[in-house]
Amino acid sequence: MTTPSRLRADAARNRANILRAARTLIAAHGERAGMDDIAREAGVAVGTLYRHFPTKADLVDAIVSELAGLIFDALDAAVARVDSGDSAIKELTHLIGRMSEAAGHDRTVKAAMANLGVPVHPDLTERAMTGLARLVAAGHAEGTLHPDITPGDLVIVMSTMPDDELPEAARHRWLELAMRSLAAPDATPPAGDEPSRGPGPA
Amino acid sequence: MTTPSRLRADAARNRANILRAARTLIAAHGERAGMDDIAREAGVAVGTLYRHFPTKADLVDAIVSELAGLIFDALDAAVARVDSGDSAIKELTHLIGRMSEAAGHDRTVKAAMANLGVPVHPDLTERAMTGLARLVAAGHAEGTLHPDITPGDLVIVMSTMPDDELPEAARHRWLELAMRSLAAPDATPPAGDEPSRGPGPA
């Protein structure tokens, strides 16, 4: 779990090989991937696998966290671009679209997505929520995001993203529909603000 | 799989007990439910379980199909009400809302949902698509459904419905967002229940 500060050379090599093998096999077969298969693919004995990751869940978690890190990087990059003046709704569409595309090829992405909502690592979750809040604020400021949308809503959208069980065309259409539910109502300019029943930001 | 036209009295009783036990345990624990546990709960030996359902997947499939049947019934009822003059968007909201609520308590519902898109039983799928097409047509006619929405879009929405991994408040908020993506641009989506702030998972 906690990577020791210093690792024997062969141990470090083994760990890297295990992670690489796990990335490949778990992305392809999900949790169905067998520990023996992963060990063989990594060129180590099962015992070695278990020395580095005490349980299969720990190994999966490591892969998922790794991927969550990449997602956070993408999020940070989007925030940076928005700070530089790019359109928030455009960056958000791009971000969610990239994640959805990834989720179509890698079974781990959905799990990484869920980690945003159910904090396994609270610090990472806070990092994500901070980034999402920046995007939401920018979207509200430029008037392209629906006024009642919150960072939590983005988490909901991301965690209900389709995986590879839906064909690509459907995943693409999902993105359109999802963004439609996030976007500001553009048909009528937001002058009087709708009195419907939207829980306004008070 | 194919239920024999006549079944010995004890066999029929066993089958019913197995289905009831499976409903309970699979709804609660998903596919993690053990075959031995289901057999014990049903009061039969494992061999008997396997005589009725050659494989665990078959048993799960039976439960899922059963539930899909209930969903289709609900769909047909909605179509009937719309034919009687009820609002299509309102019935659609109610229908998806009920399914979402069910999915929050029963891990099988999502699987049943997926059956709509990936036809396990083509005839059932066709029945569902016919019903959905009626609702879509009615929604277009009354102008409450977004003009470009198709029955396939409803399948996408239903198969990306959140399960019990999202808390109830988030599931409720999901419904609002989903209906927003389906509604006509100028229409105010009817909310059967009071809208809740959807802050997502804490």
Add this chain to the structure above:
DNA sequence: ACCTGAACACCGTTCAAGT
């Protein structure tokens, strides 16, 4: 310290024996 691989435990599945 770390690695190895045989052995154990658990659960899906089978089958010889019963009625």
Add this chain to the structure above:
DNA sequence: ACCTGAACACCGTTCAAGT
């Protein structure tokens, strides 16, 4: 015909023995 439950196979996990 249908039921029973011990036995088998598979896979996650452990551990005594090696270096």
